[in-house]
Amino acid sequence: MTDAASLSSPIFTRSDRLKLGVFHMNCTGGATPSTAEGGINPLEWSQQVRIAQLADRAGFDAFIPIARWRGYGGPSKFNDEQYEAIPWAAAISALTERIAVFATAHVPLIHPVRLAKEVATLDHISGGRFCLNVVAGWNQRELDMFGVELIPHDERYTVAGEWIRFLEKLWVETEEFDFDGTYFRSKGALSDPKPIQRPRVPIMSAGSSPAGVAFAAEYADICFAVADSPETLQPLVARIKDAAAERGRTVEVWTQVGVICGDTEDDVTRRYDHIVREHGDVEAVTNQMTMLMGGGGKTLDYKLDPAMLERMMAMQHSYQLFGTPEQIVKKMQQLADIGVDGMSMIWPDYETGIARFRDAVIPLAVQAGLRSAG
Numbered sequence: 001m002t003d004a005a006s007l008s009s010p011i012f013t014r015s016d017r018l019k020l021g022v023f024h025m026n027c028t029g030g031a032t033p034s035t036a037e038g039g040i041n042p043l044e045w046s047q048q049v050r051i052a053q054l055a056d057r058a059g060f061d062a063f064i065p066i067a068r069w070r071g072y073g074g075p076s077k078f079n080d081e082q083y084e085a086i087p088w089a090a091a092i093s094a095l096t097e098r099i100a101v102f103a104t105a106h107v108p109l110i111h112p113v114r115l116a117k118e119v120a121t122l123d124h125i126s127g128g129r130f131c132l133n134v135v136a137g138w139n140q141r142e143l144d145m146f147g148v149e150l151i152p153h154d155e156r157y158t159v160a161g162e163w164i165r166f167l168e169k170l171w172v173e174t175e176e177f178d179f180d181g182t183y184f185r186s187k188g189a190l191s192d193p194k195p196i197q198r199p200r201v202p203i204m205s206a207g208s209s210p211a212g213v214a215f216a217a218e219y220a221d222i223c224f225a226v227a228d229s230p231e232t233l234q235p236l237v238a239r240i241k242d243a244a245a246e247r248g249r250t251v252e253v254w255t256q257v258g259v260i261c262g263d264t265e266d267d268v269t270r271r272y273d274h275i276v277r278e279h280g281d282v283e284a285v286t287n288q289m290t291m292l293m294g295g296g297g298k299t300l301d302y303k304l305d306p307a308m309l310e311r312m313m314a315m316q317h318s319y320q321l322f323g324t325p326e327q328i329v330k331k332m333q334q335l336a337d338i339g340v341d342g343m344s345m346i347w348p349d350y351e352t353g354i355a356r357f358r359d360a361v362i363p364l365a366v367q368a369g370l371r372s373a374g
């Protein structure tokens with residue numbers, strides 16, 4: 001399997017100590033289940049373009065959508081509308097200049113022959129800036145719409161491995177070939193054009209179970225690790241990097257962060273209380289947790305513990321990059337020190353949040369050696 005170190009994508013050729021990605025913006029509410037003003041509600045294409053161009057011009061490294069087919073309801077209609085990531089990425093690619101553009105694809109819902117060509121097309125549209133986030137699928141309610149059964153947890157990653165091997169072959173083979181796998185069979189397979197990035201586009205994945213980490217170590221270039229403190233994140237980062245090293249590979253680890261940047265600590269608390277405590281969407285989060293705990297789709301008589309409820313309302317259990325600009329840079333430093341390579345960032349209000357981060361935080365991150373100037 002190709003190693004991240006050999007990929008020519010702009011995301012791997014820049015030398016910043018901590019990379020910056022904008023995440024989860026292609027659905028209503030983004031990752032903030034709240035009725036507070038300023039969020040993504042309703043979902044509007046012109047706003048997606050404004051957010052993408054703002055992040056692109058501000059020097060962010062990555063623009064990462066989610067793959068979702070059903071939302072969680074509640075008064076905020078949390079995630080009830082979602083732009084499908086592949087056509088979304090095509091247009092975003094054409095309207096930006098340097099940011100790496102991702103699409104997220106569900107293994108059980110898209111055939112490698114179709115996706116190989118879509119990815120190559122996206123890589124051409126973006127001029128070699130496209131990256132693929134691979135999700136194995138967990139939500140039976142979504143899969144039910146396709147008539148697809150959720151298979152046992154670890155086997156999902158076995159299927160995903162074969163799916164990626166088939167994709168890779170389509171991206172490199174110049175003569176037609178037969179693919180004879182356990183899950184995929186194909187006769188006379190061939191896909192042209194090839195992606196611009198050689199031998200393939202960068203792959204991201206997000207599992208932190210043993211099977212998810214093994215999959216990332218074997219096939220991904222970036223793995224998402226989610227934890228709520230540097231102390232809990234550190235062993236997970238080490239586990240992912242060690243698993244890759246055992247296979248003679250390197251994998252970057254990115255973590256999901258929610259950002260609330262205030263002028264003072266009181267300002268941060270005021271913003272947090274407004275978004276989470278006063279306007280947090282309890283109903284949407286309860287629906288979401290019911291789906292998560294039920295394996296997706298089954299209704300449980302399930303009551304959330306209030307602390308977990310609040311953590312989920314506070315940008316979906318992300319690491320809380322909350323504080324003044326100075327405090328935020330200190331937290332970024334801590335993440336870099338434990339081996340985190342990048343952050344997938346969520347804001348309650350992406351437009352004002354990204355602009356504020358650009359003006360108040362990035363200059364301090366440059367001074368701290370976390371980002372290069374310009």
Ligand SMILES: Cc1cc2nc3c(=O)[nH]c(=O)nc-3n(C[C@H](O)[C@H](O)[C@H](O)COP(=O)(O)O)c2cc1C
Nearest residue numbers: 066067104135136138206207208209212224226256
């Ligand atoms: C940061 C992050 C982003 C994810 N994005 C999606 C997504 O867009 N669509 C989806 O169906 N699952 C998504 N997932 C779920 C993962 O693909 C995976 O099912 C989950 O992390 C559990 O994996 P595990 O059981 O191997 O730990 C995401 C997970 C994380 C942590």
